[in-house]
């Protein structure tokens with residue numbers, strides 16, 4: 001069952017959303033060549049602490065860090081560590097926070113220095129697929145219209161949509177119903193309505209869509225080691241249309 005949030009609950013989720021959006025903007029500015037991915041995590045932990053927010057990922061099913069940092073062939077759930085970011089890399093950062101009993105969850109992919117034209121396009125198309133998916137969340141559309149918007153945008157650009165991970169409802173728990181795949185035919189599933197709060201998160205690869213999880217038990221990489229990008233927003237559906245709760249200040 002998809003739980004509808006009251007106006008008061010959405011107001012509380014705006015708080016968590018704003019912190020996550022600001023955290024991602026803060027981290028995106030800091031990503032640079034030579035930096036270890038764990039340095040981003042340390043900065044994220046400090047940022048959330050000073051914002052009065054709890055990290056949502058730390059300890060979640062044993063995840064050992066505040067944010068996920070996934071570089072190049074890493075799709076999602078990268079554990080920040082000793083890997084050094086290099087010029088030309090694409091770095092996906094996924095962050096979640098809890099404030100006042102409610103969660104928000106968002107992700108961005110940042111290009112480091114000058115990128116190949118394919119890498120640049122990968123980031124642009126993934127972001128565009130999220131924008132189109134969000135635009136499709138008008139009341140009266142159905143859940144799979146979100147999925148279809150992502151798939152059409154991504155495959156129309158010659159890239160692939162990851163199947164093994166999906167978006168989700170969000171609220172008092174980080175993962176609520178419904179699961180939101182990034183592929184599928186339109187006009188299926190429950191009707192979208194005001195009060196639904198959803199985390200929509202296309203994961204896109206340059207090559208095939210198959211992924212595998214590394215021996216650390218978390219880091220998901222493309223099977224063919226092609227590069228991947230990931231964008232995510234937590235959005236609330238209102239009678240006036242979607243409201244992005246995790247808007248990243250100054251983001252592309």
Ligand code: MG
Pocket residue numbers: 105106167168199201232
């Ligand atoms: Mg998520």
